[in-house]
Amino acid sequence: MRALFVGGPVDNSELDLDGDTPPAHYPPDTGSGASRYRLQRVGRQDGRVAYAVYGAPELPEDEIARVSEERAYARRFQAEEADAS
Numbered sequence: 001m002r003a004l005f006v007g008g009p010v011d012n013s014e015l016d017l018d019g020d021t022p023p024a025h026y027p028p029d030t031g032s033g034a035s036r037y038r039l040q041r042v043g044r045q046d047g048r049v050a051y052a053v054y055g056a057p058e059l060p061e062d063e064i065a066r067v068s069e070e071r072a073y074a075r076r077f078q079a080e081e082a083d084a085s
Contacts, residue, residue, distance in 0.1 A: 007056030023085035
């Protein structure tokens with residue numbers, strides 16, 4: 001699956017994630033207490049996670065959803081996007 005980032009220092013960055021379930025935060029475990037990106041949106045294709053959208057801690061959820069739609073992640077991955085919850 002592909003991890004996509006909205007806001008913060010790595011805005012509009014991407015990376016590949018292993019596994020079937022995206023972690024709730026990225027990086028998954030910093031050990032430093034530093035703010036981490038939160039899983040906000042998930043795009044599924046044929047029941048499998050195609051991508052995960054992570055938002056910077058300071059961004060509201062509606063802004064992350066707006067940016068995800070603007071960047072057309074669902075269309076790009078031919079997936080259905082929904083809230084991560």
